[in-house]
Amino acid sequence: xxxxxxxxxxxxxxxxxxxxxxxxxxxxxxxxxxxxxxxxxxxxxxxxxxxxxxxxxxxxxxxxxxxxxxxxxxxxxxxxxxxxxxxxxxxxxxxxxxxxxxxxxxxxxxxxxxxxxxxxxxxxxxxxxxxxxxxxxxxxxxxxxxxxxxxxxxxxxxxxxxxxxxxxxx
Amino acid sequence: xxxxxxxxxxxxxxxxxxxxxxxxxxxxxxxxxxxxxxxxxxxxxxxxxxxxxxxxxxxxxxxxxxxxxxxxxxxxxxxxxxxxxxxxxxxxxxxxxxxxxxxxxxxxxxxxxxxxxxxxxxxxxxxxxxxxxxxxxxxxxxxxxxxxxxxxxxxxxxxxxxxxxxxxxxxxxxxxxxxxxxxxxxxxxxxxxxxxxxxxxxxxxxxxxxxxxxxxxxxxxxxxxxxxxxxxxxxxxxxxxxxxxxxxxxxxxxxxxxxxxxxxxxxxxxxxxxxxxxx
Numbered sequence: 220x221x222x223x224x225x226x227x228x229x230x231x232x233x234x235x236x237x238x239x240x241x242x243x244x245x246x247x248x249x250x251x252x253x254x255x256x257x258x259x260x261x262x263x264x265x266x267x268x269x270x271x272x273x274x275x276x277x278x279x280x281x282x283x284x285x286x287x288x289x290x291x292x293x294x295x296x297x298x299x300x301x302x303x304x305x306x307x308x309x310x311x312x313x314x315x316x317x318x319x320x321x322x323x324x325x326x327x328x329x330x331x332x333x334x335x336x337x338x339x340x341x342x343x344x345x346x347x348x349x350x351x352x353x354x355x356x357x358x359x360x361x362x363x364x365x366x367x368x369x370x371x372x373x374x375x376x377x378x379x380x381x382x383x384x385x386x387x388x389x
Numbered sequence: 390x391x392x393x394x395x396x397x398x399x400x401x402x403x404x405x406x407x408x409x410x411x412x413x414x415x416x417x418x419x420x421x422x423x424x425x426x427x428x429x430x431x432x433x434x435x436x437x438x439x440x441x442x443x444x445x446x447x448x449x450x451x452x453x454x455x456x457x458x459x460x461x462x463x464x465x466x467x468x469x470x471x472x473x474x475x476x477x478x479x480x481x482x483x484x485x486x487x488x489x490x491x492x493x494x495x496x497x498x499x500x501x502x503x504x505x506x507x508x509x510x511x512x513x514x515x516x517x518x519x520x521x522x523x524x525x526x527x528x529x530x531x532x533x534x535x536x537x538x539x540x541x542x543x544x545x546x547x548x549x550x551x552x553x554x555x556x557x558x559x560x561x562x563x564x565x566x567x568x569x570x571x572x573x574x575x576x577x578x579x580x581x582x583x584x585x586x587x588x589x590x591x592x593x594x595x596x597x598x599x600x601x602x603x604x605x606x607x608x609x610x611x612x613x614x615x616x617x618x619x620x621x622x623x624x625x626x627x628x629x630x631x632x633x634x635x636x637x638x639x640x641x642x643x644x645x646x647x648x649x650x651x652x653x654x655x656x657x658x659x660x661x662x663x664x665x666x667x668x
Binding site for chain 1: 401402403405406409410412413414415416417419420421436439440442443447503505506507508509510512514548555576577578579
């Protein structure tokens with residue numbers, strides 16, 4: 220296994236344990252959840268094989284589910300955004316295209332580009348997650364409020380994490 | 390055929406996506422069923438051990454309150470014990486062999502290892518399992534009130550469906566008037582549950598106690614649920630809209646008691662007979 224591969228495996232566990240040991244206890248006003256582990260999935264290298272992406276998304280979601288006692292929920296949402304991720308990235312190709320090992324982060328293309336890239340995916344992830352949790356649209360407005368606040372909170376924490384640990388610069 | 394395989398191969402990403410999503414959806418449906426999945430849940434040894442560690446950190450922040458609560462509970466128990474002894478002291482009562490008075494409930498204490506209140510379907514993990522005699526379906530209470538129902542157990546851990554789960558219903562009654570209804574959570578505020586099916590002619594008041602009714606044979610009779618916080622009656626409605634403030638603050642849950650009902654099977658099988666006869 221290459222050095223990059225080993226680093227990816229380590230950061231997988233760091234994100235996972237940070238989510239289930241610490242962020243599991245952080246819920247603002249009973250509505251805003253923080254699912255920072257999505258950031259790991261979002262910054263996987265651009266050229267990763269789509270099937271591998273979905274596989275990683277599934278494993279990550281499934282592991283988080285084990286701790287939340289919500290089997291399948293997070294996995295469902297993660298596989299969905301992992302499937303859509305590459306199409307979305309292709310739409311947002313910066314001038315000059317991607318290099319093979321680039322990871323889509325702030326360090327690569329700047330804050331504005333990252334927000335455009337990560338925002339909709341995080342929002343979609345949360346929407347699927349919360350609506351699937353309720354099992355329908357019975358509590359529509361409350362769930363929608365939860366989705367919006369949680370997405371903002373998660374995005375904010377993802378940005379903070381990106382500024383703290385910027386990774387490789389171009 | 391060849392073209393079909395080629396087509397699938399061409400769109401392999403999409404088909405993997407479909408397979409994975411269907412698998413996830415199946416897991417969700419399966420997990421929503423009453424029993425849930427046997428192995429993949431937080432009563433699994435490794436996961437529970439990790440939650441245990443995380444809870445032990447959290448415990449330090451609650452030590453003071455937990456201590457105070459236990460001390461208060463101790464004091465009340467001592468008082469009842471003293472009263473009992475004073476009553477029984479002058480005469481010797483031989484241990485009863487009459488089965489009517491035989492032990493009905495057994496209480497097992499357990500520590501909360503993991504607890505959620507903010508999801509829509511909340512579960513609590515406890516550190517007692519099959520080897521402590523805990524079985525799915527048993528009631529879980531605390532010194533302050535009801536907590537939930539055991540969903541499934543592993544060797545050393547158990548998962549409890551919290552009252553804060555939108556599908557859980559508990560049979561309860563108004564203590565003052567003895568009218569009974571159903572307690573169910575609406576998914577919003579972890580302090581408040583709804584108390585349904587209290588008919589119009591009853592006169593519930595803010596501050597009335599709501600206790601378990603004992604009709605479902607899971608919870609013992611008279612366990613505190615909470616206190617009525619809001620009373621509403623719209624003009625056409627058949628029943629009151631009652632909001633009940635839970636007496637147990639679920640965010641501060643740290644020790645719970647599991648209730649084992651020795652007569653559960655007897656009562657259930659008797660009621661089954663009746664149902665069969667009616668059919």
